[in-house]
Amino acid sequence: MSVELITLGTAAGPAIRGPEGGISSALVVDGAFYMVDFGLGCSRAVNEAGLRGKDFVAGFVTHLHSDHVVELPGFLLWNWGHPVEGFTRPVSIIGPGKDGTRPGGGGLSGTTELVSHSLKAFSYDIDIRVHDEARPDLASLVGAVDLECPADGSPDAARPFDVYEDDRVKVTAILVEHPPVRPALAFRFETDAGSVVFSGDTAECPAMVTLAKGADVLVHEAVNLDFYAGKGFAPEFLNHQRIAHTSPEGAGRIAAEAGVGRLVLSHLAGRAEPTWWHDRASSTFSGPVDVAVSGQRFRIDSPVLSPA
Ligand SMILES: [Zn+2]
Numbered sequence: 001m002s003v004e005l006i007t008l009g010t011a012a013g014p015a016i017r018g019p020e021g022g023i024s025s026a027l028v029v030d031g032a033f034y035m036v037d038f039g040l041g042c043s044r045a046v047n048e049a050g051l052r053g054k055d056f057v058a059g060f061v062t063h064l065h066s067d068h069v070v071e072l073p074g075f076l077l078w079n080w081g082h083p084v085e086g087f088t089r090p091v092s093i094i095g096p097g098k099d100g101t102r103p104g105g106g107g108l109s110g111t112t113e114l115v116s117h118s119l120k121a122f123s124y125d126i127d128i129r130v131h132d133e134a135r136p137d138l139a140s141l142v143g144a145v146d147l148e149c150p151a152d153g154s155p156d157a158a159r160p161f162d163v164y165e166d167d168r169v170k171v172t173a174i175l176v177e178h179p180p181v182r183p184a185l186a187f188r189f190e191t192d193a194g195s196v197v198f199s200g201d202t203a204e205c206p207a208m209v210t211l212a213k214g215a216d217v218l219v220h221e222a223v224n225l226d227f228y229a230g231k232g233f234a235p236e237f238l239n240h241q242r243i244a245h246t247s248p249e250g251a252g253r254i255a256a257e258a259g260v261g262r263l264v265l266s267h268l269a270g271r272a273e274p275t276w277w278h279d280r281a282s283s284t285f286s287g288p289v290d291v292a293v294s295g296q297r298f299r300i301d302s303p304v305l306s307p308a
Contacts, residue, residue, distance in 0.1 A: 003193040003300035004028045007292035008045035012269035013067030021045050021294040022067055023267045027189055027196060029168040035059040036187060036198045038072040053079025053086030061095025061111050062200025063184040073118035081135030090141050094164055096183045097146030115144035149183045160211050174211040176202035178244045186211050194300040203243060204250035212258035216300060219264045220251040227270030245269055248277050252284030266292040
């Protein structure tokens with residue numbers, strides 16, 4: 001089995017603070033590919049990585065902050081139908097449902113409505129291309145799923161739960177701490193060649209240790225709080241960065257406690273030199289640490305693992 005992780009985009013958002021693409025990752029398993037998050041630029045990044053929509057199987061959304069889903073509509077429209085080597089068979093988009101903890105949360109879109117409203121917004125283009133270019137109906141190909149998550153505070157909230165399985169991968173998720181966003185999810189992919197865990201956005205939390213236990217690769221977010229502190233941002237914004245994200249030292253601690261084979265830092269919030277991120281994560285984790293850049297590839301070949 002051939003499995004490769006591609007960090008398509010590694011930047012936090014929604015600000016553009018440098019050359020890196022918005023947060024998005026792909027896992028390529030025997031030529032078929034799966035996506036985790038759809039940040040700004042992911043469609044181009046997928047194409048430049050040599051991936052084509054015809055091989056797309058499923059996308060997983062960690063949470064509904066815009067920097068994680070802004071290009072989901074573009075990705076679907078750019079990877080659909082024969083004319084663009086796109087998918088012509090059903091694909092899945094799997095992510096959080098509505099946030100019942102928000103006042104008026106029932107009126108705010110979860111993943112299913114994010115997809116359905118997006119396709120509705122582009123209905124003119126889709127209708128034209130179905131009739132003018134003999135493409136299959138896009139809406140009927142995209143199966144969107146609002147995940148049923150364990151209730152906050154319940155014993156199950158601290159445990160991984162099943163979200164997807166086919167003959168190549170088994171995917172589980174766990175609730176992570178990214179207040180005030182609920183639910184916020186991390187995903188673990190198991191393949192015959194090894195396991196890869198994606199933190200999504202999260203504070204340093206025990207759930208990440210639980211989900212990442214013994215994984216071959218942990219793709220974890222990190223924030224440089226000093227960057228924001230020096231910019232004169234509002235206290236509310238600085239507080240969000242502090243309580244909802246993880247320092248590189250914290251990501252290293254999670255990697256060490258979980259005993260993962262490799263730590264890949266992605267979704268880097270706030271700018272810093274690569275060595276800044278690397279040295280801080282390495283101060284708490286003795287294994288290999290990568291400060292991922294957009295388009296970087298990692299071959300998953302448990303137990304031997306190396307950047308491709
Ligand atoms: Zn977020």
